[in-house]
Amino acid sequence: MKATIPFLLLSAASLHGATVFRPAPNALASTSWDTFIFETPVVGDSGTHGSAQAISGAFISTSDLSSETIAAYDRPPGGFNFNPDTYYFHNGGGAWTVSAALTSGVEFVRVSYALLGFGGSAPEAFAEGPEIPGATSINSGSYSTGTSQVFFSDFNVATSTTEITATFGDSAIGQSFRSIDAVQLEFFSAVPVPEPSSLLMGVMVVGFFALRRKRASANSRSIYR
Numbered sequence: 001m002k003a004t005i006p007f008l009l010l011s012a013a014s015l016h017g018a019t020v021f022r023p024a025p026n027a028l029a030s031t032s033w034d035t036f037i038f039e040t041p042v043v044g045d046s047g048t049h050g051s052a053q054a055i056s057g058a059f060i061s062t063s064d065l066s067s068e069t070i071a072a073y074d075r076p077p078g079g080f081n082f083n084p085d086t087y088y089f090h091n092g093g094g095a096w097t098v099s100a101a102l103t104s105g106v107e108f109v110r111v112s113y114a115l116l117g118f119g120g121s122a123p124e125a126f127a128e129g130p131e132i133p134g135a136t137s138i139n140s141g142s143y144s145t146g147t148s149q150v151f152f153s154d155f156n157v158a159t160s161t162t163e164i165t166a167t168f169g170d171s172a173i174g175q176s177f178r179s180i181d182a183v184q185l186e187f188f189s190a191v192p193v194p195e196p197s198s199l200l201m202g203v204m205v206v207g208f209f210a211l212r213r214k215r216a217s218a219n220s221r222s223i224y225r
Contacts, residue, residue: 018085019114019182020145024192027110029057031100032184033065036087041075044068052100057187059104065183068095070172081179086116088179093170095128098183105160108188109135112152113168114145114181123178125151127171132157132164143195148181154192 018034031052038047046068055063073079073092081088098111111130115123122144129140135155142151157164164185170176186192 019148019150021112021114021150021182021184022143022195023056024110024186024188024195026190026193027057027186027188028106029055029060029102030184030186031055031060031063032182033098034182035085036067036080036180038067039075039079039087040069041073041078041092042069043072052185059102060187061101061103063100063185064098066097067169068097069093070095070170071176073176086179086181088116089170089176091175091177093172093176093178094180095167095169096180096183097165097167098185099163099165100185100187102162102164102187105162106164106187106189107157107160108138108190108192109155109157109164109166110152110184110186110188110192111155111166111168112150112184112186114148114150114183116148116179116181122149126168126178128167128169129153130155130166130168132166134158138191139194141195152195156191 021032023030032054033049033052035053036049038049040047046066049065049067052063067087069092071093073090078088078090078092096113109132117123125142130153132155135157137153138156139154140152142149166185170178
């Protein structure tokens, strides 16, 4: 299995380009990273990937994405891929920290990361989901971009804050075989509007149960006729 994974990774990503996130329509600002500059297979080594490469909104003063190797991986094939817009942990694992400083306070934050699939199959989310110290998780989901799978988590930071730090990644056990493709932070003054596919799914679920209730009501009326 290990021998086939690098081939599948290359095959799946041969047409790979920049990740296209689906921003929430009520986001005030966002930051995102689509390329990486630090890599190491050595456990305990950590480094920065620099400030965000794409920024929207006028009140983001600084940003940073860093990673730490928490389980060693083989290199090659692990490490940078595709010049270098993905970071493949192969049989190891990594932990990620993303942060931003704002000139205006926000009360809600969305953390998103994109993983590259293997041979057409969708990747699974990181074992350790996004966390923001002191914040409350209020929603999460995922959607496909066609070349990657984006996993997002929404948080209420309780009081208006100008400093955001979020962490996510593999467990210390390793054996990730995950290739991270991009990372994004979004900032809000109100609850984030659900990502379109999640919203559509919610409408479908509500419609399904409404249809079930309608059929159950019709059946009960037919019994007493």
